[in-house]
Every structure is written in C-alpha cells, then in structure tokens.
Amino acid sequence: MRPAAMLLAVCCCLSAVTGQWLETTILCDSLALPVQPWCLAYDSIHDVFYVGGKGLDGNVLAFDGQTNQPVRVIRTGHNVMELCLNPVAGKLYCMHPDVNEVTVVDGTSGEIVAVLSCGAGAAALCCNTRENKVYCANKTSNSVTVIDGGGDTVITTVQVFVNPRILAYSSLANKVYVGCNPDTYSLKKLYILDGVTNQVRANFSFDGGHGWCGLACNTAVNKSYYFYDDHGFTGRMVGVDGESDTIVVQLPIGYASFPARFNPASNKLYCGTCDGGSGRVEIIDAGSDSLIRSLRINAYNPRALCANPVDNKMYCADYGSVISVVDGAGDSVTAEIPVTSNNAWCFNRVRDRLYVAQGVKDTIVVVDGAGDSVLARFSTVGALPVDLVYSKLRNKVYCANEGIGTVTIIDGATNEPRAFLQVGRGSRALCYSRVADRVYCACYTADSVVAISGSGDSVTASLGTGLRPSAVACDSASGKVYVANYAAHSLTVADSALAGVLAITQVGSYPNALCHDPERRRMYCANSGSASVSVIDTRTDSVTATVPVGTLPSALCLGMSAAKLYCANKVGGTVSVIACDSLRVTRTLSVGTSPRALCYNPTDEKIYVANAGGGIAIINAQTDSVEARGIWSSVGFAALHHSDLNDRVYCVGSDNASGYVVVLDGASNSQVKLLYPGTTPVSLAWNPQQARMYVANCSSATISVIRDSMLGLEEQPGHRLARGLEPTLVRGVLRLAATAEATLINSSGQKVLCLRPGPNDVGHVPSGVYFICPMRASAGTQPSPAIKVVIQQ
Known part of the structure; x- marks a missing residue:
C-alpha cells in the first residue's frame, strides 16, 4: 500500500462529526521490516543511519547513530533497493525498481516530500554535492534520470548505453561516471556526464566479458577509475583524467567481481577480484597508478568493499562467513570479523562505526571501527508486537513484542518510546494493576511472568510459572496475579510483587484466556482443550464451578450490567452466554467463522465479536440476539475496543493485502471511518487522556497511533489521490x-x-x-x- 493510502486521513474535508486519523507510527525496538535489509545510508548531519530492503510494507527505518535505537519509520510503500543521502538538501532518496520511482524524504522531519518517476529498472543512485542533484541509473530503459535536489523535480533524462548499473560522482571534476554493463559477453561502456549541463561529455567502449564492472573516484587528485573484465580470465583498470576526459592509464588486474573503493587515508585504490576460486583484493597506488599487492583474503567472491578513513582500513566481504579487515598502511589482513551474508555497507565517520546489512539473516550488524569487534546486532524480523495495555495512572502504553522478548514503554502524552525492556522469550500477554502500579508480562517460551514498575520503567521481578503461560490477569481487590499455563493445564497465582507462588490451581486443558469479575470476586478461565470455562474464587484460589461451552473457547468478556459472561468458541463459530448468578449457559449464538475476540459496549449494551475467519458480529446484550453479522466479511479480525469518548468501536484486522482499522458507531452499527495501520494489526489499547488508540501491528513490528477528536476529519472514500500524481x-x-x-x-x-x-x-x-x-x-x-x-x- 502506498503512502497516500496510509495517510488517508489527510485526504478529507472538515465535518462536524467525530473524526479519527493516523497520528504517527512507533517502532517496537526492532527493525522488523524490511525483511532482507538490502541497503544502508548514513546521515552525518543528523547522526542517523537508514535501512531499506525487501519488506512487505516498503518501510525505511532510521536509527540513532549513537545509541543504535530506532527513531523513525518511513513508509515508502515498495521495496527499497538503494538509498542515497543528499547532504546539501538534507534529504534521503529511496529507489523503487519495481515501480520505477524514487521517494524523497526530508532528513529532519522524516516526512515524504516527493515521489518522482524515474526510468525502468532503476539500479543505482548517486549525489552531486556541488550542483545539488541526484542521479538514478535505469538499466532497462538505458538512461540516467537527473533530479533537482532543491525543487524535488526531474530535470532531465539522459540516454546512455545498454544496462547502466553503476554510478560515481567526482566532486573535483564535477562529473558523473556511468558504467554500462550488458548481461551478455559484449561491449562495455563508460559514460561521463557534465555535472552542470547534464550533457554527455565523453564515452568509452571496452571489449568486455560477462562479469560486472566497478567505479571509483580519487578524491585527492582529479582522476576516476573504471574496472571491468575482458574475454579472458583477466580484468582491467582504466584511469580517466577528470579535466580532459581522456584515458591516462590501463592496468591489468585479477578476474571479475570488481567492487572498487578509494581510501583517502592511504591514497590507494582497492578492487575485489575472483581469480581461480580464490578471493583477492587488488591494492593500487593512486599516485603512481601501479599495482602494489594482490592480497588473498578469506572470501571466494569478494563482492563488497567499504573504506574506513578514520582508522585507515578497508573492509572486504562476500557471501561467506567473515569480513576481512585490510590495514591501509601495511596492506595486510589484520582481522576477520564473523559477519555472514553481507548485502550492503555504510560507514559512520562521526562514531567510527561500520554498519552491515545481512540480507539472508535479516540482521543489521554494528562494528566498532577501532577495535574491529561487533558492537550490536539488530534482528530485522520477528519483533511481533502482540499485546498492548494502558496505564491511566502513569499515562503510558506498554507493548509486548513476542518475537524478541521485549516490552516497549511509550509515553502517552508525547508518543515517544521511554524504554525497551528485555523480559523473556515469547513475551505474549500483558495486564496492568493499578493497585500495585505494575505491568505484568507472561513470557510464553520462557515459562515465566515478569513485573514492570510503573514509576521506574524497569523489571522488578521475574517468577517461574507452569509450561507456556498464555494469559495474565490481576485481581483488583487483593492485587494478586493470575497466569494461565497453556501446556500445564493450570493457573499460577502470585502476589503483586511476584515474591513467590501463592497457589497452583488445576483447571481444564489448555487454558488460554482469563476474565476478572470484581463484583463476585471471581476469575474466569477459558479452557480451549476441554470446551469449558473454569470459575475460580479469588479469595481461596480454588475452582468453584466448571461451565461447559462450545468447542475451542478462545475469548471471554463480561457484560457488567446484565451480569453475563460471553465466551467465543472458535470451532463452530458461536458465542456462549453464561448467567453469572447461576453459572449456566442461557443461549448459544451463531456469529461467524472462528470468533477470536470480544468487547463490551456499556453505552449501548452490545457485545462485539471479531471473527478471524472474516467479519464482525454485534450482539444485543439485553436480548442476547445477534443484531448484525458479516460486517467487512472479507477481513479477518483480531481485536476490538470500545471508546466511551464518543461511543466508537475500533475493530482491527487484515487480509492478504493490508491491515485495517474499521471504526463503527456504537448506536447505529454503521461504519464511520476506515484507516490503514501497519501489517497484521492484532491488539488495541485506548488512551483516554489524549484520546488516542494504539494499534499493535504484528508483521510490520510497529505501533500505529490513531487520534480521536469530537471535531475532526471525515474521509471521502471517492476522493483518494492517484498514486502516480x-x-x-x-x-x-x-x-x-x-x-x-x-x-x-x-x-x-x-x-x-x-x-x-x-x-x-x-x-x-x-x-x-x-x-x-x-x-x-x-x-x-x-x-x-x-x-x-x-x-x-
């Protein structure tokens, strides 16, 4: 989905009705997307590094250069295969080959300021810092798109030879070099574009082989270098004078691969080659244009080079298991860093750090430039935010990230992340106790429950539970904590400080949902394996009754005014209505396919049902009859929440293409808003102080913040902006x-x-x-x- 659709709340008009809009997006202590990080860029002005890749949502993620913490997510909407910083304009350029576009992002605000069309098969970007221009090489349309960095418009398109794949800019010559490399054994060409006029100043033809080509510019003297392979198993370096545009040197080197970089600290050129199955780095003196050494490294096919001018080093890697560190003074390998599957690199001169994107492993690695050691690793998949809870006392939102075992704490006033806490593997379920001012997190894989201080934003205790804790709830009277142990068929009962286990209560098989009844001092537990609900007296922590319900009960909800408990039964698509006084099922209602979540609307006395198999059902809690079913039947819904601010019900779900937030009017059951959060929204939390709804997006590992207002914006569905405009x-x-x-x-x-x-x-x-x-x-x-x-x- 493109940004225009993601920001659909702005494609609207004023209306004197309730309005909701997507206010911001928060990261969950993980890249999460893009899956397969493919490109990196460092912004020295703002000390931020960016990551793009083949993510489902086309997100670009920004990280603080000092703390390595995520600071921003930029929704571009398509795969990002190249990033380029323009320090003159303070902008980031994101290349999308699948749609032939370049997205322009303001480096200060993170806002998208333009989306520009480029040629077909966009392959490379580079920046002209003297003229404030950005160039995009288009390998399918055999052209170079020239972009104005100030006006964010396409200036012109320059036609070149077949398959332009690489670009390099020389600030001394104020020229752009374009390497054209056809996929077959044929002619290779080097084009030189004037940085001022955008005209082709010269082009050279070379009788080349099948391999890649490389480009490097010498920032010490006005000279640039083109590397290519010929028809034999040898390669060549061609040096071009930046003033006269003439070839001044040709040098035979090792066979193909040809990533090439210039190190200004050593005044040397480095070129990766593959000679007879042995990876090498050709080291060339840039002063005399002579080969100093052909250095063998621990790499079969060196495909990436990155210079560290701070410590006078060159990093070299392939698809293998290590990064070879070459000393710029001694021309020898001084270290090997265990980092595999390297797709992209960038160097942080301010912090002396190397960033490496591991595409296959979906990881970003941060390497200390001085010590050649790994400082940090960020997983780019699996954050999996699955549950949210709000603390009214502290005005904070807590998000459990099951995939990485953390809890994100967000300031409810500013939407800024306050802390990222490691709690345990499989952090799955949350509950907040106002009595203890603590948040409790059940860690499914770690078989534990963790207490988080509401005032200190820190983990204060961890307690072992039964196998696979899947739900957690608190007793408001005693402050006790109840944990449903899915694989142990029991409840663990602990005091509010988690100082110890007070009781282990056996319930039905595979308990997976809890519901607290403060009036009757009860805890209800849905047992998915035994098709029942256990009733626990919270004063004695013993089971006082077991109520048979439908097959695979998955959610519980209390209708307070009518003293009824509603139980969603996933198999059979029903909801069982239980009278709390008699503990008997009084009615079984057909609601849809695979109901998985329930919520209560006390204003209109209704129960809402989210069907994972598609659609929303609405139950009249006074008559226990189904008022509506099949609302948005094409979307599988996961969570629901009622806002008493203006009697709205938020319903989140997804289909194969998008995530959705459907807002329903509580009185009329009609849809009043449709918003697009991240991918696979699964949980909701309401902040009444700022009138915000928080949405946990599992697949995109983000939290969408929706603002609600009594005087807001009403979307006009027929007035979406065309993406190509x-x-x-x-x-x-x-x-x-x-x-x-x-x-x-x-x-x-x-x-x-x-x-x-x-x-x-x-x-x-x-x-x-x-x-x-x-x-x-x-x-x-x-x-x-x-x-x-x-x-x-």
Whole structure:
C-alpha cells in the first residue's frame, strides 16, 4: 500500500462529526521490516543511519547513530533497493525498481516530500554535492534520470548505453561516471556526464566479458577509475583524467567481481577480484597508478568493499562467513570479523562505526571501527508486537513484542518510546494493576511472568510459572496475579510483587484466556482443550464451578450490567452466554467463522465479536440476539475496543493485502471511518487522556497511533489521490484559486491554517506534505476533494 493510502486521513474535508486519523507510527525496538535489509545510508548531519530492503510494507527505518535505537519509520510503500543521502538538501532518496520511482524524504522531519518517476529498472543512485542533484541509473530503459535536489523535480533524462548499473560522482571534476554493463559477453561502456549541463561529455567502449564492472573516484587528485573484465580470465583498470576526459592509464588486474573503493587515508585504490576460486583484493597506488599487492583474503567472491578513513582500513566481504579487515598502511589482513551474508555497507565517520546489512539473516550488524569487534546486532524480523495495555495512572502504553522478548514503554502524552525492556522469550500477554502500579508480562517460551514498575520503567521481578503461560490477569481487590499455563493445564497465582507462588490451581486443558469479575470476586478461565470455562474464587484460589461451552473457547468478556459472561468458541463459530448468578449457559449464538475476540459496549449494551475467519458480529446484550453479522466479511479480525469518548468501536484486522482499522458507531452499527495501520494489526489499547488508540501491528513490528477528536476529519472514500500524481510545490505564498474558503491540514490530519481565495502567506509553515480541504459551498452540498501540496521553505 502506498503512502497516500496510509495517510488517508489527510485526504478529507472538515465535518462536524467525530473524526479519527493516523497520528504517527512507533517502532517496537526492532527493525522488523524490511525483511532482507538490502541497503544502508548514513546521515552525518543528523547522526542517523537508514535501512531499506525487501519488506512487505516498503518501510525505511532510521536509527540513532549513537545509541543504535530506532527513531523513525518511513513508509515508502515498495521495496527499497538503494538509498542515497543528499547532504546539501538534507534529504534521503529511496529507489523503487519495481515501480520505477524514487521517494524523497526530508532528513529532519522524516516526512515524504516527493515521489518522482524515474526510468525502468532503476539500479543505482548517486549525489552531486556541488550542483545539488541526484542521479538514478535505469538499466532497462538505458538512461540516467537527473533530479533537482532543491525543487524535488526531474530535470532531465539522459540516454546512455545498454544496462547502466553503476554510478560515481567526482566532486573535483564535477562529473558523473556511468558504467554500462550488458548481461551478455559484449561491449562495455563508460559514460561521463557534465555535472552542470547534464550533457554527455565523453564515452568509452571496452571489449568486455560477462562479469560486472566497478567505479571509483580519487578524491585527492582529479582522476576516476573504471574496472571491468575482458574475454579472458583477466580484468582491467582504466584511469580517466577528470579535466580532459581522456584515458591516462590501463592496468591489468585479477578476474571479475570488481567492487572498487578509494581510501583517502592511504591514497590507494582497492578492487575485489575472483581469480581461480580464490578471493583477492587488488591494492593500487593512486599516485603512481601501479599495482602494489594482490592480497588473498578469506572470501571466494569478494563482492563488497567499504573504506574506513578514520582508522585507515578497508573492509572486504562476500557471501561467506567473515569480513576481512585490510590495514591501509601495511596492506595486510589484520582481522576477520564473523559477519555472514553481507548485502550492503555504510560507514559512520562521526562514531567510527561500520554498519552491515545481512540480507539472508535479516540482521543489521554494528562494528566498532577501532577495535574491529561487533558492537550490536539488530534482528530485522520477528519483533511481533502482540499485546498492548494502558496505564491511566502513569499515562503510558506498554507493548509486548513476542518475537524478541521485549516490552516497549511509550509515553502517552508525547508518543515517544521511554524504554525497551528485555523480559523473556515469547513475551505474549500483558495486564496492568493499578493497585500495585505494575505491568505484568507472561513470557510464553520462557515459562515465566515478569513485573514492570510503573514509576521506574524497569523489571522488578521475574517468577517461574507452569509450561507456556498464555494469559495474565490481576485481581483488583487483593492485587494478586493470575497466569494461565497453556501446556500445564493450570493457573499460577502470585502476589503483586511476584515474591513467590501463592497457589497452583488445576483447571481444564489448555487454558488460554482469563476474565476478572470484581463484583463476585471471581476469575474466569477459558479452557480451549476441554470446551469449558473454569470459575475460580479469588479469595481461596480454588475452582468453584466448571461451565461447559462450545468447542475451542478462545475469548471471554463480561457484560457488567446484565451480569453475563460471553465466551467465543472458535470451532463452530458461536458465542456462549453464561448467567453469572447461576453459572449456566442461557443461549448459544451463531456469529461467524472462528470468533477470536470480544468487547463490551456499556453505552449501548452490545457485545462485539471479531471473527478471524472474516467479519464482525454485534450482539444485543439485553436480548442476547445477534443484531448484525458479516460486517467487512472479507477481513479477518483480531481485536476490538470500545471508546466511551464518543461511543466508537475500533475493530482491527487484515487480509492478504493490508491491515485495517474499521471504526463503527456504537448506536447505529454503521461504519464511520476506515484507516490503514501497519501489517497484521492484532491488539488495541485506548488512551483516554489524549484520546488516542494504539494499534499493535504484528508483521510490520510497529505501533500505529490513531487520534480521536469530537471535531475532526471525515474521509471521502471517492476522493483518494492517484498514486502516480506528483504533488504541487509551494514556496512562500499559496494561491487559492477558488471562491470558497479552505483549510490547510498536515499529514497527521491536524489543522494548520485557514485559507482564503487568493494569495495566502505560508512562509511560516514548516516544509512538508499538506492538504487543502475546501469548505462546503453551502449546506447540504458535498465538499470538493482535497488537494495535495508540498510546502518548501
């Protein structure tokens, strides 16, 4: 899904009804996406490094260069196969070969400021720092797209030879070098583009073989180098003078592969070659253009080189098991760092760190440049945020990330992550105790429950439970903690400090859901294996009754006013209604396929059912009859939550393409909003202080924050912006060519400015993407569609 759809709350008009919009996205202490990280870029201005790759959502993730903590997620919508920093404009460029586009991101705000069309088969990016331009090589359309870094527009497209794959920019010559490398044994070509005029100044032809080619620019003298293989099992280096555009040197080197880099600290060129199955690094003196040494390394096919000018080193790796560190002074391998499957590199000069993307292993590795040791590893898959809980006392949101065994703590006022806590493998379920001011997390794989201090944001205790704890709940009267042990068929009961186990209560087989009844001092436990609900007296921690229900009970919900317990039975698609006084099933309702979650609406006396097999069902809690079923039947729903702020029910689910938040009106059962969070949303938490709903997106490992307001934005479904349209660029003055007034809103859906017909001063408005929402011309008329603009200062 593209960013325009993700930010659909801004494609709207003003309305005097309740509004909801996607406010921001928070990372869950993991890259999570992109799966197969493919490219890296370091921004020295903001001390941030970016990661892109083949993720399902096309996310680019930003990490703090000092702490290595995730700071931002940028939704580009497609695979990101190359990243390029433009330090002059302070922007990041993201290349999408699958849709022939380049996304431009503001480095300060992280906002997308433009999406530009490039040629077919985009293959490489580079930046011209003297002229503030960015170039994109397009291997299918045999061209180079030239982008204006200031105006975020395509200046021109330059036609070159077949299959341009690599680019290099020389700041001394102010020229761009384009390496054209056909896939077959045929001619190879080197093109030289003028950095000012964008014209082809020269091109050279070489009788080449099947291998790749390489480019490197000498930043000490005005010279650039092209590496290629000929028809024999040898390679060649060609040196081109940057002033005269003539070939001044040709040097035979080892056979193909040809990643090439220049190290300004040693004034040497390095080229990776593969000679008879033996990986080598050819070391060339850039002063005399002579081969110093052909250095054998522990690599079959060296495919990547990265210079460390701070410590005078060159890093070399292939698909194998190590990174070879070559000393720039001694021309020898001084260390081997155990990092495998290396796809991309970038170097942080400010922190003296090397970042390595391990595509196959879905990991980012941070290497200390001075000590040649691994400082940190980040898994790029499997964060799996699965549960959320809110603390009203502390105004914090807690997110359990099952895949990496952590809990993310988020400030409810600022949406900033406060802490990332390691709690144990399989952190699956959360509950908050106001009495103890603690959050409890059940760790399914670690067979434990962990207590987190609400004031200190730290783990205060960990207690062993039975096998596979799958649910946790608290007794508000005593402060006791109850943990359902799925594989042990029991409940572990502990005191609020988790100082010890108070009781182990045997229940039915495979307990998987808990529900607390404070009025009757009970804990209800759904037993998925024995088709029953166990009733536990929280004063004695003993089972007082067992109620037979449907097959595979999976969720429980208490209807407080009518004193009823509702149990969702996954197999058979039913909900059992249990009278709390008699503990008997009074009715069994057919609701849909695979019901997995329930929620209660006390305002309208309704029970909502999320069906994993598709659709939402609504039960009238007064008559215990089904009012509606099959709402959004094409979407498998996972979680529900009622907001008493304006009587709205949030329903999250997904299909094969997208994640959805469907907002229903509690009184009429009608849909009032449709939003698009991350991939596979599975849990919800409501923050009443800031009127925010938090959505845990399992597959994309993000938390979407939805803002709610009594006077907000109402989406016009028929008015989505076409993805291919380029935004209107505005500087200083925005002219409104209309007879009616309009409102300028930002990408979070918040009002920024009232606009009047004619010129409007927007010189004080920060740069970014905005939307013009026209007012209704008269009562009863439909508003015009929103217009997307990009404001630049």
